[in-house]
Amino acid sequence: MPSIRYLAKQLRVSVITTKRAYDDLEAEGFLETTPGKGTYVSLAGRDRLREVAMSQIEGKLSEIIDAAKSIGLTLDELWEITATLYREEP
Secondary structure, three states: OOOHHHHHHHHOOOHHHHHHHHHHHHHOOOEEEEOOOEEEEOHHHHHHHHHHHHHHHHHHHHHHHHHHHHOOOOHHHHHHHHHHHHHOOO
16 A cells, blocks of 8 residues: 555645544554555455455346346346356456
8 A cells, every 4th residue: 555645645635634544444454554564455354345345246236137037038148148248358
């Protein structure tokens, strides 16, 4: 992670605000700070971020499945659409 001072300057916000954000993220387990080495994204934080993202994906997929069922789309048709979109280059 960038230093607190550098990030504050880049974002044009107070160093105190940036420090508070880093402290909050560290308290929640997303960051780890090692004196003299810097601040890094913690492995536990990465796992938590993945869990949150997975939950959001599941919610969106649930909405898509409901919409597909409402128009009579079969699971095979939905899977074919999903597979095609997944394979496309971003």
